[in-house]
Amino acid sequence: MTPDRSSQDSGGEPLARSVMIAGEMLNWSDLHPEDGAPATGGPIPSSLLDAVLRPDHKVLVAGPHSLDVLALIAGRVTSVDVLVRSAPDAEEIADQLESDPVRVFCGSLDHFGPEHGEPQYDVVVALDGLPRLVGPDTLVLSWADALAALKSRLAPQGQLLIAAANPFGIERLVLPGVSNTVPSDEAWPRDIRGSLEAPAGLKAVQAALGDSGTAYAVYPSLVEAKVAVVDASNSLAGVVAARSVAELYPDMTLMDPYRVVQDAFAAGLGAELAPGWYFAVGSTDLPGVLGEVPEGPGVLLEEILLAALKIDDHAALRRTVPDYVAWLRSLDVAALASPDNVLVDGTAYRLFGESEPVDGSGDALVVAQLARFVRRSMEFASREPWAGSVHDVTARLASMAGITVTEELWASVADGNEPVAPTGYAEQQATIVRLSEELADASAQASWFESQLDGIRRSRPYRIGQAVLNPARVVVKRVRRTTGR
Template sequence: MSELASGVQVVRGEMQPWSDQATPHPALAALLTDVVPANRRTLILGPHAPQQIESVLAHSADVTILVRSVADAQQLGEDFGPCLQVIAGALDGLQGEPYDVIIATDGLDRVLGYDSSDLSWTERLGALAGLAAPDAVVVLALENEFSLLNLLDSRPADERHGDDEWRPLHDDPTRPVSVDQLKAALPWRAEVYADFGSRTFVRADVAAAARPGELPTRLATAALESVDVPLLSPAAEGVDSACRAGLLGSIPTGWVAIAGAGATRDVYTQTGEAVLTADQNLTGWDVTITGDATPAFDPAVVPTTVPSGVSVETVLFRLAAAEDVPAFRKLAADLGEWATTSRVILRWDDVIFDGESFAYGVSPWVTEEPVDKEDLLAAAWSRFQDRLIGQHRRHPWPPWMLGDDLVSAWLGMSGIEPPEQLQATSPDTAPAAAVQVARGKELAAALGVLLETRTDTVDVRTALAEAEEAKQELFELKGHVYGLERTLGFRNKAMKTRENRIRELRGQLQRLTTAHERIRGSRTYAVSRVIFHAAQVRKPKTVARKVARRIRKR
């Protein structure tokens, strides 16, 4: 073992130039806070974010970190100083006294260097076990190859990791791919947590018992939806299917095994910049949330006890898919009676329904001032409409009844009548119902920003459906264009026939006019006119006397 000028020790397998990126995870830091015992000799294995390192340093006085990048080791030495012993090198090059605590929440994929042997996952685990004391506390993460996001990832396998994530692990038959295999592979008795996007950690047995719409399922779905991965289909559908089969603990992005530690919580999840923890009891969940209050985030509104039950959104989805409009209408009316003016933004995916009553969930998002009941319901229904249509779920309403029209109909079911429409001052004045829905859409959009809901990504299934719809529309438009072209052709021929007929009539009219003028200028016509007027005389004797008088006068 050698030492650099910066005080960083170097063992065999160091990589230079190189850098491994680590992302901070507040929920994982909270889990480590509960797991790491005080004043024990600790080893942090692999790249970890400063937030995780600080959570370990807060409990242990003698902490060593092993990273394969020399540049990362030097940076850690500068950031933490003498309170953290930094070693640059590979796992197979580290030797020394056993450690009482080993933290490897990045897993065993990034612990070997260029010069290291091509060790399998089991061999790496053996090297890690050789560094652990008999009664050591070990925290080990494992990426799940059978994760839902991995199965739905639209990218080819060779494009899912770039050159900056060099992983010398290929098709390894010794690598565990389930909770049971992971427990069997570990040399210690361990508790396993399901890791959903490093934002939510759920105890494996609790995840296996979770069903659609329950608290662990809601938190897991929200965590997976926040991961920036191009998917073949929405993750929510796969999560619900896995929950119905009792397989929620089998589809996370990874697992975290904890051996030799004391009591921990059932659920750890990141909510904004805070961390929410929960323990399951006989009637529901005991909830604790840590974080500073802001104008949009108030931990005080989160109840300390959340009842068990499914979300209102899950029930509404089921009723809409079953086309049970009367039951949907009744539930909407009950929600309208239950809702009140409040600072808490209503969201049906976090309101709990136990079959008889409603209760708030674990959402701490609020507004600065209390919002009217009508606006809160408009925001909740607007968000529900986006999720219903965005997930391509079945519903009994006409396909052209979307957006504001559908939200207005649901508001009417909740007992919210549109305000009285005043006389419009201009042709562009929006109706009162549209103004009411617009306020709800603003609140829903603000909540989407706080929840980091991504609306700019389109899964492949949606893209294919839109492409098929566009293809069908193009085919129909082509038929319509063909019909129009045919009609225009017929009309063009009819117009040409009519034009020829008009020309013929004009020629005949000109000939008749010329003949008429010639007849009018002849002497025969003049004599005929005299005869015609003479024939009109009814009393010839009277006319003769008048003519004689005029002659005599002349």
């Protein structure tokens, strides 16, 4: 049992508010890491817990979870036991949740025996995964052994909520393979027999868990989850996932993370390439989506326009652009209605969610929204039927809606003249190839025109014309000198 928090020792000093069980880390924090990932928290794990927890549940929380998540659990159930490896974290948790039914145990999972906590729990929560359940003194503890230790504390109808990182997630496709940073403090060497990394691949983890349960694909990472989906073919969830990954990796990457995630969902690989997974073993009737994902049908307008550009479908562009512009002019929030934030369902349009507003009004706002799409398409290095700058392509699209992009109008478009920087190295290479091809085509055309002009100059009609016109030019020049005109 946890010592009474109000008691004092013989010297008048307060007793520890958590139970040390061995394997604890005295000078370490997972709640406030100086060089490592933060504790799991945020709205996504909270939503999952909301769907699972019942007032009569006895819960074990294993591993670092944010104070907000712990407070949510403590406010929903009968009793909570928390197991963390960090001594400062254990004291902080006990202090912050002092008035709640919470007991805190500090140490490693291999020392958390039957004498600690409850013999059986209705729910075991390990949404941070298993690697941070041990310290550097734990030599031999495999992922399977750690999983078995947690399952052994479950009641017969108990539920296990556990996370697993994907060793071949989407970040492997978008980040450089060679890191320019030294390993973090928490990446200390461990016994080769004691790896707490989950098995590689979604199917391997599901097989190890031994229960189909419910599996969520989590984006953009386990500790910064923005969306979790059961059905990874959900295209709208794919848009949210793509945005979250793009926000997580704003600097130059191997490939544009937004397009990679979008393509992964479109190809049915959104679950297999997720950065991590949540597994709800023994749970049923859970929501299919965790996170702010719009409901209902629809496709991003940006995807429709990109598809039309890709196959030179000018007829589709001439239908879509005027319809979009007419709808845009009718909106009070047109500044938010960029093609990457508008859903199309047949002839109906609606906003997808929040977006960075575009400056302008009237024709200037329309041109700014079209220019935003053109810039994004060039950042993606998508195929386009027209060569030229952002201004040139935007002017072509605007003309389909009856708008002439004058120099004055273009000058009023925010960032309209900013050069396009491809998002990833692959897109950069594709852009270089495209520009090289355009330059080669322009050079070939110039050479052809020069050869045609040279042939004309050598032709007999041209030479006769020059012979006839030259004397006339001499006479005209003399008359002008004489008359002073």
